[in-house]
Amino acid sequence: MKVLKFGGTSVGSAQRIKEVAKLVTARGCNIIVLSAMSGTTNTLVEISDYLYKKNIDGAKETVNALEAKYMRTIDELYSTPEAKEEATREIKACFNYIRSFTKDIFTLFEEKEILAQGELMSTALMNIYLKEQGVNSVLLPALEYMRTDKNAEPDSQYIRQKLTAQLDKHQGADLYITQGYICRNAYGEIDNLQRGGSDYTASLIGAAINADEIEIWTDIDGMHNNDPRFVEGTQPVHQLHFEEAAELAYFGAKILHPTCILPAKLNNIPVRLLNTMQPDAPGTLIHNQQSAHIIKAVAAKDNITAIKIKSGRMLLAYGFLRKVFEIFETYQTPIDMIATSEVGVSVTIDSERNLTNILDDLKKFGTVTVDKDMVIICVVGDLEWQNRGFEAEALDALKDIPVRMISYGGSNYNISFLVRREDKVKALNMLSDRLFKNKK
Numbered sequence: 001m002k003v004l005k006f007g008g009t010s011v012g013s014a015q016r017i018k019e020v021a022k023l024v025t026a027r028g029c030n031i032i033v034l035s036a037m038s039g040t041t042n043t044l045v046e047i048s049d050y051l052y053k054k055n056i057d058g059a060k061e062t063v064n065a066l067e068a069k070y071m072r073t074i075d076e077l078y079s080t081p082e083a084k085e086e087a088t089r090e091i092k093a094c095f096n097y098i099r100s101f102t103k104d105i106f107t108l109f110e111e112k113e114i115l116a117q118g119e120l121m122s123t124a125l126m127n128i129y130l131k132e133q134g135v136n137s138v139l140l141p142a143l144e145y146m147r148t149d150k151n152a153e154p155d156s157q158y159i160r161q162k163l164t165a166q167l168d169k170h171q172g173a174d175l176y177i178t179q180g181y182i183c184r185n186a187y188g189e190i191d192n193l194q195r196g197g198s199d200y201t202a203s204l205i206g207a208a209i210n211a212d213e214i215e216i217w218t219d220i221d222g223m224h225n226n227d228p229r230f231v232e233g234t235q236p237v238h239q240l241h242f243e244e245a246a247e248l249a250y251f252g253a254k255i256l257h258p259t260c261i262l263p264a265k266l267n268n269i270p271v272r273l274l275n276t277m278q279p280d281a282p283g284t285l286i287h288n289q290q291s292a293h294i295i296k297a298v299a300a301k302d303n304i305t306a307i308k309i310k311s312g313r314m315l316l317a318y319g320f321l322r323k324v325f326e327i328f329e330t331y332q333t334p335i336d337m338i339a340t341s342e343v344g345v346s347v348t349i350d351s352e353r354n355l356t357n358i359l360d361d362l363k364k365f366g367t368v369t370v371d372k373d374m375v376i377i378c379v380v381g382d383l384e385w386q387n388r389g390f391e392a393e394a395l396d397a398l399k400d401i402p403v404r405m406i407s408y409g410g411s412n413y414n415i416s417f418l419v420r421r422e423d424k425v426k427a428l429n430m431l432s433d434r435l436f437k438n439k440k
Contacts, residue, residue, distance in 0.1 A: 003209075006217045007219070040121070044117065052106055078129065082132075090121070094120055098117055122179075136174040137177055140178040145165075148184075179201070181193055181197040200260055203263040214270070225237050242261055247299075247378060295380070305355065308368065309362050331354035335349060337418060390415075402419065
């Protein structure tokens with residue numbers, strides 16, 4: 001059995017739902033994970049924002065507009081009065097539930113309940129449509145098996161036990177439909193796996209049932225070797241190691257959520273990235289096998305801030321780095337890159353939320369300088385240090401671009417460069433010309 005996940009654009013209209021239904025029914029008995037219809041989660045966040053601000057009229061107007069969109073989808077999707085009636089009943093129940101929050105105190109807990117409605121509605125629409133087409137489809141409510149523990153980490157044992165029981169209860173089904181993103185926390189409250197969490201759901205389900213493969217269906221034909229928004233002639237990468245995919249996902253390749261990688265990797269379950277618009281395209285296969293002596297892809301991560309701490313006492317102060325890192329830990333700010341010398345250390349962060357406090361604390365230990373609006377360019381592939389020349393090629397490609405920092409050796413799969421935002425597009429194109437186009 002496989003796990004097939006479809007993102008919001010893949011189920012973003014009546015026509016797309018029909019096409020996905022046709023695709024999944026042709027692939028046998030699998031578990032289908034669906035995100036909310038495209039635009040829904042953003043609108044639900046907007047509704048929640050109105051409710052936080054006590055703007056009840058604004059919330060109701062936005063709810064009404066979203067409900068009208070779903071009613072139009074129902075009219076276009078179903079051909080029988082029975083299916084239309086059932087779908088209308090299900091969707092109206094969700095919107096009436098959302099409206100119920102306009103009467104009481106609104107907190108983060110209520111927001112999470114509102115956000116869960118998107119996936120509940122998309123799976124209801126798909127399940128009803130499949131049944132209308134004569135498919136023996138079973139809806140597996142994610143809120144009955146997907147749970148996080150007290151540390152907000154997935155409770156793998158609970159997920160496996162409850163999901164297996166659900167599948168055993170509904171043996172003989174043609175397809176199983178379930179929600180991505182949503183879950184319950186350790187206290188039984190409705191929660192979620194954060195934005196992009198439907199990929200995570202698919203990976204957790206795959207691990208729980210020991211799936212043959214996890215398929216992530218989006219609107220692009222696999223992970224490309226560079227960003228097609230800025231570089232012409234990019235190509236899908238046919239195979240990636242899990243570590244390579246994790247690097248690319250973290251450093252800007254939006255097609256795959258970074259959290260999706262770990263459960264599949266640990267359970268040795270291949271992940272395949274496919275395109276709902278071109279279902280016959282091979283896409284990208286991600287697994288635990290490394291392709292030797294190949295540079296695979298380039299990605300970029302924006303909105304980076306570089307911080308340099310210089311201290312003449314650093315050479316003899318063996319606790320200096322510990323003190324620096326503790327400051328970032330205190331403000332729950334992760335570090336992306338790091339470079340050290342005998343008199344200083346440079347680090348990068350991707351959030352300025354606590355920047356002022358971080359800088360104030362760092363100034364106790366040395367002179368601090370900051371560079372904002374930076375970009376990390378990440379080159380991914382077989383970058384074992386014994387492979388002579390690969391890092392030199394990447395460096396030579398950027399010879400005409402000022403590079404603020406370089407990170408190499410922390411991983412066998414990447415070398416990263418910190419450049420100015422205005423140099424990003426030029427850097428991506430120069431790397432593409434040197435590493436890929438000139439290799440043909």
